[in-house]
Amino acid sequence: MFVRAYLRAQTSQQDASRARGALDAFAAVRGLRIAARYMENESGAKLHRPELFRLLADCEPGDVLLVEQVDRLSRLTSPDWMKLRAEIDAKEVRIVALDLPTSWNLAAPEDEFTSRMFSAVNNMMLDVLAAVARKDYEDRRRRQAEGTVRAKAAGLYKGRPANTSRNAAIAAMLRDGRTWSQIMSATGCSRTLLAKLAREQHDHLVSHSTTVEG
Structure with a gap:
């Protein structure tokens, strides 16, 4: 049995490794060794x-599969959660989450009956917490949208501030001839943002060229 830790953060500005200490401590108390850690900055x-x-x-x-919280694993819609669960079940992977005490016993070897009993209880709780995580995500998005509408109505909405340091790094990589895939992998930016910055850089070069010729 290998323990594989999954660490996820929502955006590239957040630290995906933040929970590493808590996961390491959990494993150490139970005499387990984390064989590998998988980190990414992606939306749950x-x-x-x-x-x-x-x-x-x-x-x-x-x-x-060790996670800090179930919402690190899923804030998915019900159909997408079922797809992920099917993949997990097909691989016969045990999900252990620090915020799900019913899962903790799955990290230690048990007799077959006890293991199956804990698995059944844990699967039910996983589904419940995944649904709660999705509802929390949708509620937060709704409140943000409502806040934006109110701010726009009051003339206070300025939009999300640009990440100038990241955008400058992307511009430099574009000038260096890096591929879009390389840039997105290195910076975590979206294809939409990259297209916007590439277009702005192109327009700037065209404008500068026209000015010099004039």
């Missing part, structure tokens, strides 16, 4: 998470 509301699926691909039956 997205099913497409390369590191999570790389972890699952690396797993053998009986391995443990």
Whole structure:
């Protein structure tokens, strides 16, 4: 049995490794060793998470997927959660979350009956917490949207401030001829933002060229 830790943060500005200490301490108390750590900056509301699926691909039956909280694993819609659960179940991976005490016994070898009993209880609790995490995500998005509407109505909405240091780094990588895939992988930016910055850089070069010629 291998213990594989999954650490996720929402954006590239957040520290995906923040929970590493808590996961290491949990494992140490139980005499377990974390064999590998998989970190990524992706939304928990997205099913497409390369590191999570790389972890699952690396797993053998009986391995443990260790997370700090269930919402690090999923803020997915119900259909997407079922797809992820099907992948986890097919690999026979045990999910252990620090915020789900019913899962803790799955990190230690048990007799078959006890293991199956804890697995059944844990699967039910996983579904409940995944649904709660999704509702929390949707409620937060709704409150943000309502706040934006109120701010716009009051003339106070200025939009999200630009990440100038990241955007400057992206511009430099574009000038160096890096591919879009390389830039997105290195900075965590979206394709939409990258297209916008590439267009702005192109327009600036065209404007500068026209000015020099004039």
